[in-house]
Amino acid sequence: MSYDLYAEKIISCYEHPHNKGQIKDANAKFREHNMVCGDDITVYIKVKNNLINDAKFTGNGCAISIASASLITDYIKNKKVDEIEKLDLNKIKELLGIDPGPARMKCATLALIAIKHALKNYLTK
Amino acid sequence: MYDIDKIRDDFPILKTKMNGKRLIYLDNAATTQKPQQVISAIVDYYSNYNSNIHRGLYKISEKATQKYSESKEIFAKFINANSIEEIIYTKNTTEAINLIALTYGEKIIKEHDHILISEAEHHSNLIPWMQLAKRKKAHLDYIKLNEQKSGLDIESLKEQMEKKPKITAIFHASNVLGTINNIKDISKLAHKNNSSILIDGAQSIPNIKIDIKDIDCDFFVCSSHKMLGPAGIGILFAKKSILADMPPLFSGGDMIKVVNKYSCAWNDLPWKFESGTQNIEGAIGFRIAIDYINKIGVEKIRKYEKDLMKYFLEQTNNIKNIEVFGPKNIDERVGIASFEIKNIHPHDIAYIFDKQGIAIRAGHHCAMPLVSELSKEKALARISFYIYNTKQEIDESIKAINKVKNIFKIE
Ligand SMILES: Cc1ncc(COP(=O)(O)O)c(C=O)c1O
Numbered sequence: 001m002s003y004d005l006y007a008e009k010i011i012s013c014y015e016h017p018h019n020k021g022q023i024k025d026a027n028a029k030f031r032e033h034n035m036v037c038g039d040d041i042t043v044y045i046k047v048k049n050n051l052i053n054d055a056k057f058t059g060n061g062c063a064i065s066i067a068s069a070s071l072i073t074d075y076i077k078n079k080k081v082d083e084i085e086k087l088d089l090n091k092i093k094e095l096l097g098i099d100p101g102p103a104r105m106k107c108a109t110l111a112l113i114a115i116k117h118a119l120k121n122y123l124t125k
Numbered sequence: 126m127y128d129i130d131k132i133r134d135d136f137p138i139l140k141t142k143m144n145g146k147r148l149i150y151l152d153n154a155a156t157t158q159k160p161q162q163v164i165s166a167i168v169d170y171y172s173n174y175n176s177n178i179h180r181g182l183y184k185i186s187e188k189a190t191q192k193y194s195e196s197k198e199i200f201a202k203f204i205n206a207n208s209i210e211e212i213i214y215t216k217n218t219t220e221a222i223n224l225i226a227l228t229y230g231e232k233i234i235k236e237h238d239h240i241l242i243s244e245a246e247h248h249s250n251l252i253p254w255m256q257l258a259k260r261k262k263a264h265l266d267y268i269k270l271n272e273q274k275s276g277l278d279i280e281s282l283k284e285q286m287e288k289k290p291k292i293t294a295i296f297h298a299s300n301v302l303g304t305i306n307n308i309k310d311i312s313k314l315a316h317k318n319n320s321s322i323l324i325d326g327a328q329s330i331p332n333i334k335i336d337i338k339d340i341d342c343d344f345f346v347c348s349s350h351k352m353l354g355p356a357g358i359g360i361l362f363a364k365k366s367i368l369a370d371m372p373p374l375f376s377g378g379d380m381i382k383v384v385n386k387y388s389c390a391w392n393d394l395p396w397k398f399e400s401g402t403q404n405i406e407g408a409i410g411f412r413i414a415i416d417y418i419n420k421i422g423v424e425k426i427r428k429y430e431k432d433l434m435k436y437f438l439e440q441t442n443n444i445k446n447i448e449v450f451g452p453k454n455i456d457e458r459v460g461i462a463s464f465e466i467k468n469i470h471p472h473d474i475a476y477i478f479d480k481q482g483i484a485i486r487a488g489h490h491c492a493m494p495l496v497s498e499l500s501k502e503k504a505l506a507r508i509s510f511y512i513y514n515t516k517q518e519i520d521e522s523i524k525a526i527n528k529v530k531n532i533f534k535i536e
Pocket of ligand 1: 491
């Protein structure tokens with residue numbers, strides 16, 4: 001039986017997540033829930049000159065949602081805002097190193113969804 | 126004698142596999158499995174006498190009509206109601222509560238009135254009252270949890286009753302804590318304060334003997350699917366004296382006696398509340414589910430469930446870093462136990478259980494105010510037993526708990 005989902009990388013990201021916390025002068029922010037298991041993540045993003053200057057998150061969630069939040073907030077730093085729009089599940093799979101499968105899809109993509117919403121609101125402001 | 130092998134043999138799904146392992150189904154508070162007898166009864170209806178009820182003047186329709194009424198008769202007897210006039214079939218518990226809130230509630234609640242519920246309600250016994258309170262500018266009051274957060278605080282109940290609520294709506298057994306409320310005393314207290322009382326029996330009726338006359342509540346609601354019957358059929362018991370004055374929620378076919386172009390007369394009880402073609406297969410299947418429960422005996426089911434719960438509490442007591450919620454005394458709880466393993470999200474627990482072929486629930490259990498009080502993650506894992514579960518299955522669950530702890534390197 002495979003516990004790929006709980007690979008070393010994911011467990012360690014969960015136990016020691018990167019970018020945990022708020023950004024005081026964030027100019028984009030969004031809170032997203034996963035109703036199925038109660039994951040609740042808020043992302044904070046600071047955009048400067050059309051680049052993601054900083055990204056952090058707060059909240060509670062399962063190992064998959066916290067690990068993906070940690071990995072994706074790392075990944076988007078210094079990327080252009082319009083690049084983020086193109087990111088999808090495939091990027092999450094690549095970062096996690098595994099396919100989370102349909103049951104855990106919402107957990108895996110929670111932070112990315114929140115990031116996209118935050119940036120959309122930022123752009124239409 | 127409790128013949129567990131024979132019981133298990135009646136449930137075809139228990140022979141199936143999940144993720145390559147024999148299915149261990151421990152999510153009975155969400156819905157129970159169905160015995161072959163129930164499945165066959167539904168197949169028999171569609172194969173041999175499918176027809177609409179209350180209308181056809183021919184043999185098979187007579188039979189379907191009779192089976193539908195019989196289902197209510199059997200249920201009325203099951204809870205010791207006076208007659209089927211007091212038994213209304215709905216889609217589920219949720220619809221039954223909404224029906225009361227939207228008809229009876231709508232009629233009697235006025236501005237500044239009080240509606241009393243508790244902090245441990247399932248959303249289906251919370252949102253309809255919240256909405257009613259909003260519509261009427263009435264107050265929604267909560268009975269608080271006790272200090273141990275294992276059930277309701279009796280002092281708080283008494284305090285809230287002093288506000289003289291018009292309606293009190295409360296659970297019999299909690300779907301999160303498993304805690305059983307003393308609904309007979311609560312009904313008495315409510316009536317003493319001139320409040321009518323609704324009991325949410327979704328989690329109690331599967332394993333606790335219900336005597337509606339003894340409880341003396343005004344409304345009792347539950348769902349067939351949580352007691353071996355098919356989904357899509359729920360039950361509203363209401364005292365006849367209340368139903369007689371209560372307006373129907375939906376109107377249309379079947380619920381009327383005579384119709385003119387500009388007026389109509391409602392049908393007799395309980396049909397006035399059942400408009401349009403009903404869930405006939407559901408009623409037929411539900412009846413067979415009650416027969417099945419009766420054949421074993423509710424008292425025996427209760428005793429068996431307590432044995433399982435006792436065993437589970439003993440086994441988990443030896444494990445570090447796990448907290449099981451709800452009363453320690455098994456007489457005060459049904460076969461439902463929510464738990465937490467330190468620093469592990471419940472969703473991860475349920476996932477690892479799934480890989481072992483064990484179905485459990487993780488999340489807020491449709492009781493967000495309560496679960497938020499109990500857990501910082503706002504989510505819990507929950508295991509819940511029914512008549513076909515065994516101690517060996519609990520042993521497998523304990524192994525799964527240890528597996529979870531290993532993977533997450535928790536002591
Ligand atoms: C205590 C309680 N009340 C109400 C309900 C709602 O039942 P249904 O979904 O069948 O309407 C449930 C089901 O989970 C429950 O556990």
